[in-house]
Amino acid sequence: MSxxxxxxxxxxxxxxxxxxxxxxxxxxxxxxxxxLLTSLKSEKEMADDSGALQLPDDPLNFDNYVTxxxxxxxxxxxxxxxxxxxxxxxxxxIIGSMAAYAIDRYTFRFxxxxxxxxxxxxxxxxxxxxxxxxxxxxxxxxxxxRWAPIVLYMGTxxxxxxxxxxxxxxxPVSLDESARLDGANAFTIYRKIILPLLKPAIATVVIVKGIxxxxxxxxxxxxxxxxxxxVISTSLFRFKGPFGAHxxxxxxxxxxxxxxxxxxxxxxxxxxxxxxxxxxxx
Amino acid sequence: xxxxxxxxxxxxxxxxxxxxxxxxxxxxLRLRRGLTPWLFLAAPLVLLITFTYAPxxxxxxxxxxxxxxxxxxLSWTGAGNYVELFTRPELFEVFFVSGxxxxxxxxxxxxxxxxxxxxxxxxxxRNFFKGVLFFPYLINGVAIGFVFLYFFQDxxxxxxxxxxxxxxxxxxxxxxxxxxxxxxxGVSVWRYLGLNFVLFLGAIQAVPGELYEAAELDGANRWHxxxxxxxxxxxxxxxxxxxxxxxxxxxxxxVPFIMTGGATGTETFVIQTVKLAFQFNKTGLAxxxxxxxxxxxxxVTWVQRRLVPDDKVDLV
Numbered sequence: 067m068s069x070x071x072x073x074x075x076x077x078x079x080x081x082x083x084x085x086x087x088x089x090x091x092x093x094x095x096x097x098x099x100x101x102l103l104t105s106l107k108s109e110k111e112m113a114d115d116s117g118a119l120q121l122p123d124d125p126l127n128f129d130n131y132v133t134x135x136x137x138x139x140x141x142x143x144x145x146x147x148x149x150x151x152x153x154x155x156x157x158x159x160i161i162g163s164m165a166a167y168a169i170d171r172y173t174f175r176f177x178x179x180x181x182x183x184x185x186x187x188x189x190x191x192x193x194x195x196x197x198x199x200x201x202x203x204x205x206x207x208x209x210x211x212r213w214a215p216i217v218l219y220m221g222t223x224x225x226x227x228x229x230x231x232x233x234x235x236x237x238p239v240s241l242d243e244s245a246r247l248d249g250a251n252a253f254t255i256y257r258k259i260i261l262p263l264l265k266p267a268i269a270t271v272v273i274v275k276g277i278x279x280x281x282x283x284x285x286x287x288x289x290x291x292x293x294x295x296x297v298i299s300t301s302l303f304r305f306k307g308p309f310g311a312h313x314x315x316x317x318x319x320x321x322x323x324x325x326x327x328x329x330x331x332x333x334x335x336x337x338x339x340x341x342x343x344x345x346x347x348x
Numbered sequence: 349x350x351x352x353x354x355x356x357x358x359x360x361x362x363x364x365x366x367x368x369x370x371x372x373x374x375x376x377l378r379l380r381r382g383l384t385p386w387l388f389l390a391a392p393l394v395l396l397i398t399f400t401y402a403p404x405x406x407x408x409x410x411x412x413x414x415x416x417x418x419x420x421x422l423s424w425t426g427a428g429n430y431v432e433l434f435t436r437p438e439l440f441e442v443f444f445v446s447g448x449x450x451x452x453x454x455x456x457x458x459x460x461x462x463x464x465x466x467x468x469x470x471x472x473x474r475n476f477f478k479g480v481l482f483f484p485y486l487i488n489g490v491a492i493g494f495v496f497l498y499f500f501q502d503x504x505x506x507x508x509x510x511x512x513x514x515x516x517x518x519x520x521x522x523x524x525x526x527x528x529x530x531x532x533x534g535v536s537v538w539r540y541l542g543l544n545f546v547l548f549l550g551a552i553q554a555v556p557g558e559l560y561e562a563a564e565l566d567g568a569n570r571w572h573x574x575x576x577x578x579x580x581x582x583x584x585x586x587x588x589x590x591x592x593x594x595x596x597x598x599x600x601x602x603v604p605f606i607m608t609g610g611a612t613g614t615e616t617f618v619i620q621t622v623k624l625a626f627q628f629n630k631t632g633l634a635x636x637x638x639x640x641x642x643x644x645x646x647x648v649t650w651v652q653r654r655l656v657p658d659d660k661v662d663l664v
Binding site: 087328 | 382386387388389391392396398399400401402406407467471472475477478481482483484485486490491495498499501503504505507508512595599601602618621635639645649
């Protein structure tokens with residue numbers, strides 16, 4: 067990380083810089099803070115019409131959270147999300163690292179074609195093909211089951227293959243060769259040498275993929291219409307229905323969904339930045 | 349896959365597989381060696397073909413039919429869907445909505461570039477500002493939709509803030525097509541700014557620090573440093589961002605779908621396609637629309653690659 071040297075310039079420029087940063091922070095944080103405030107208000111306070119910026123009377127009023135958690139079926143939503151996360155992230159790691167290992171360590175016929183297939187696939191935005199993908203998923207009988215999003219997340223994640231490819235390339239081939247002399251076969255080399263050395267890449271993929279899956283709305287919305295198959299996005303979306311204009315309840319639901327992301331972000335900040343930089347530029 | 353079973357039965361020989369010296373090996377060994385990579389590629393390739401290439405092929409095929417997505421019967425209509433798409437203006441109108449998101453992307457890139465430049469110099473609370481700018485990108489789209497529904501509500505956040513500033517606006521922000529689209533595009537900027545910002549920041553920090561020192565000795569000011577060192581240094585990322593922004597603008601879905609459901613003239617291309625396919629059972633027409641969108645995005649990408657060839661793609 068190369069920090070640039072401080073340039074001594076007029077205080078005006080520096081003040082303007084800070085002002086712009088503060089303004090941006092207000093723009094980012096204010097909508098979120100207001101929702102947090104709203105989530106702590108009672109129905110009566112909301113009816114008072116005292117304005118969105120009014121502080122709640124009782125800052126420890128968690129009634130709305132209870133409502134959102136129970137009526138929004140948040141427990142089962144978190145459960146479904148966790149199930150899908152576990153399988154799709156594990157699958158992505160295994161599939162991505164295997165593909166990267168084969169592509170980098172072997173010369174074989176059609177290798178260029180295979181690489182081109184993966185490369186061209188990044189150009190196809192998932193949203194465009196969903197109508198046709200739907201028919202395929204449906205023909206496998208996976209529609210309205212948790213396996214539909216799982217296979218879609220595993221099958222259409224090409225970015226992770228690139229991330230793994232870059233890392234596999236940095237692992238010296240001599241390690242493979244010495245293991246091979248000791249009698250290790252291709253799978254043993256992959257499992258005992260490549261996979262452990264891929265840990266940083268795995269961390270990146272787990273974080274990037276995990277956040278994407280946790281936040282995705284489109285795929286679960288299309289493929290899992292059943293109430294009891296709600297993930298957090300779709301459950302939150304459906305929660306708004308019966309609660310129409312009860313913003314105190316809806317806000318609590320939104321905060322419940324945002325909170326885990328915030329915690330993960332605070333603990334893993336640096337890895338998250340790196341992950342997204344790596345994931346998007348490749 | 350027969351390759352797979354045969355290979356699994358004889359793991360010993362697979363060990364010999366490798367890059368070097370393939371010409372000397374006996375033919376049988378060479379064959380097995382050739383099969384090993386396919387063992388690893390089987391699952392990824394099957395998934396890739398099933399969920400990316402097969403849908404694209406099917407989509408193109410459906411686009412020439414009048415299929416409703418359910419009945420076993422479908423008939424070939426030739427280019428009928430495409431003609432309908434281009435002659436019924438209301439079906440094509442959704443592309444104008446993308447204009448709002450495109451304009452927003454331009455704003456977003458400029459603002460992200462500004463903050464990335466500012467925060468790569470020494471600034472107090474640098475990490476705090478970095479985190480604040482990036483965090484929205486990580487938030488669940490549905491939650492963002494609700495946060496901003498409340499934001500734009502009558503008597504919601506925006507009206508209250510304007511009230512504090514002495515402006516008593518009494519308007520439904522999502523009530524007219526123009527203001528609704530501007531509001532929704534603004535939400536997109538709020539949401540995606542952080543990603544661009546972090547990409548730019550990473551690229552700027554990859555520029556060697558000595559360059560700035562040298563420039564300073566030569567008396568270059570901040571703008572010169574930006575113009576002659578930072579801008580050229582981040583060109584590849586910049587061009588990538590432009591591509592992502594264009595294809596993102598064309599395929600805007602979540603924010604408008606969650607916030608307005610496509611009402612008051614905010615229907616985007618993807619919302620329309622989803623409705624055509626899953627509400628009105630016009631799979632054929634929806635597929636034709638999707639093919640058009642895909643072609644536009646591929647064309648944009650192709651143009652970008654021609655214009656900025658230094659974008660290194662060294663996969664092989």
